[in-house]
Amino acid sequence: MAIWQTGKGVWLFAATLLGPCEPLYVVELLDIMFQGMDNAVCHGRISLPTCQEYLWEAKHSDKVFKLEGGPDSCLQNAGLESHSPGVYKECCGAETADLSCESTPRLGYKDNRSSLLLDHMSVQERQLVFRNMFRYETPIIDKQWPKHSISPGLQNFFELESGSNLAECGLMTKKNEGKTVLSSSIEFFGKDTGTIKGSLSDEGMSRDLQVKWKKLADLESLKTSNSRVSEIELCSSDERDKAGAFAMQKRSRRPPRRYIEELAQSKSKFYSRKCGVACKRSKNSFLHVRSDKNNRQKETQEETLLCQDKSYEVGCIQVPFGLPVEAGQLEEHNSSLNSEDCKEDHKLLRSSEKLEIEYSPAKSREEISDDECVLRRSTQKGSKQIKHYTSWTSSEVMKLIEGVSQCGVGRWSAMKRLLFSSCSHRTAVDIKDKWRNLLKASCTQLQKERKIKRDISKQASDHVPESVLQRVRELAVIYPYPRRKSQQGKSSVYVFFSSLSQVVVVIWSALIIAVRVTNLAIYLLTCVVWLLAF
DNA sequence: GTTAGGG
DNA sequence: CCCTAAC
Structure with missing residues (x-):
């Protein structure tokens, strides 16, 4: 997430991500970020780092909010330091933040969660919060206005920082040259893209306000990673403990099951000596494999806990849905993160990446063929990895029929070698299962045909052509399945x-x-x- | 390791 | 598609 200033001096919240990401994920972030804001006032464009441009003016033009004020008014605020304009562009290089905004602040908010922090503030204090968040002079419209203005931003600040693993944002309290400096820094993998600081002299800030500020700063600081903890000077160790307790209370969202499974797979890769189709259970080693499997389940559970715990260590995990861990990604950071010196850098990375690195195999990506990657991903034994369902194509079905007509039934492994050698995701068992299903389909086809007339749409998805089923029936007469015991293996x-x-x-x-x-x-x-x- | 069969 | 027993 970033706050940056457009050329006209309008501050804007926007979501940005580093690394390859799906535009929809950005949209999701924008949805989260701009929830609670009503009015359509702005159009903008975000260029993603992957050069995928997502024009969000169509969808989010009604959710982008902006703040009114002269372009320089905030910069001229006494005691405020500005570091952020233009930094985003510098940091991300090709990325652009092309945001053109008209200025009319119309902020609405629906969510009262973040406003709890502001309930005890006076209008003046809210103005101060507002000014430090957005670096803007805030006109006093009514007693609620600054709260209205701050609350959505603060809410989104908190939600995003608790959920985002890409950026770190903290409102830090520092002692700086005798002044209490409240700063909100936005980072992208450690690079400051913007730092918004507001400083108040101790004498200029009432004690009550200082206390409130400190509370706010504590809450904000909990959202930062451990790498930033050292920079956060809390008043006492008690407060730090309280802060830790608070962090434990507000947990990040648990990674989805699929993600955990992928993680477990990456770990099992590390321990596995044999991969691919050949890694299967033998009768002699059955019991051993069973116990090993149970151990792996325990490891997976422990890993889940580890994953959660690590999330507190390095911030919070925000797992993108529908983005399973690619095997090849695991090695990308491997070389650079092996040394002890780089361990500290782990904290700046996503915890998921860290775990991936820990469990990644020693092999480099070049040493693993694509086919092998597929096998590892889909058919590795011993892990709880569920094979991705891929429907049988008509060509595969025809290949199966050809195989049965050539080899007969029951010789599935030979069929696999002969005809499905290129289809790494089709095992002999898969071929056997498909033939069984085809037999069922051919037997019940006549009954189904009546149903098809009634419900064509239902059958349209997996309907097997009658010609194919006819051929299956012919082969079933020649090669009855299951075979007789005397015929098996012949x-x-x-x-x-x-x-x-x-x-x-x-x-x-x-x-x-x-x-x-x-x-x-x-x-x-x-x-x-x-x-x-x- | 391969296959059959139940789920 | 997974799992297990049987071969």
Whole structure:
């Protein structure tokens, strides 16, 4: 998150992210950030670091708020230092913050949570908070106005800082040259993009206000990472303890289950010696694997706790939904973070990244082929990783039918080697399961056809063409599945000749029966003739 | 290691 | 698609 000043001197909240990110995630942040603000007054544009530009004027033009005032009024405030204008551009290089705003402050707020902090402040004190947050002179409209103005920003400040793992923002209390300096610094991976500071001389600030400021500063400081704790000078160790207790009370959002699983997988990679399809259980090692699996589950649970604990250590984890950890990402920081010196830098990184680094395999990315990555991601045994469901394409189904017609049923591993060697995500078990499903579909197709007429849309998603099912039925006649016990493990040639022999036997039996029936008929006819003769 | 079968 | 037993 950043607060920056446009060319016209209008301060603006906006969300920015470093590193590859989805525009929708930015939108999500903007949604969070601008919640509670009503009026549409501004249009803007944010260029993401990945050069993906997301024009949010269409969606968020009604949520961007801005503050009125002359462009220089805030800068001319006595005792206020300005460091932020333009820093964002300098820091992010290619990024631009092209924000053009008309000026008319119309701030509304709906959320009263952050206003609790402001309830005990006078209008003048709120003005001071406002000025230090936004570096703006605030006209007094009514007693509530500064609160209205501050509360959404403060609320978003807190929510974003508790949720964002990309930026650190803190309102710090420092003793600086005999003055109590209240500063709000915004950082991107340690680089200051803007620092908003307001200083008040001790004599200029009432004791009551100083106390309130300190409370506010304490609350804000809890949102900062440990890397900043050393910079935060709290009044006493008691207060620091209280601050820690508060931090423990307000926990960050727990990472989603999928994220934990991905994390567990990355750890299991570290411990795993064998990866890929070949890493499967053997009968002899079954019990061992079972116990190992249980251990891994415990490790996963411990890891979850570790993850949460680490979140307090380095700030808060904000896990982007739908962005599973890529295996290749794990190695990116590996080389630079192996040394002891770099351990301190971990605190500036996301805790998730830190854990990823810890559990990343020693192999470099180049040493791992894409195929192997897929295998690791989807089929590694021993982890709780759930295989991503990928629906069978028609070409895969045709390949399966071809495989059955060539190899017969039951030789799934051979089929996998012959026809599905390029499909790393299709195991022999998958092929077998698909054939079973096709058999079911072919058997019930006639019944389904009636339903299809009634509910076409329901069947449209996974409907198998009738021609394919017809072919499946033909193959099912030739290769009944499941096979008989005697046929299992035999070749298709053997099965063919076995079936041929069976057919011959059946025909021979039929001939014998026919002959016997004929003989019986002849015998009966002879008997009849003999009786008639006498 | 591979396959069958239940879930 | 997962899991387990059986081979």
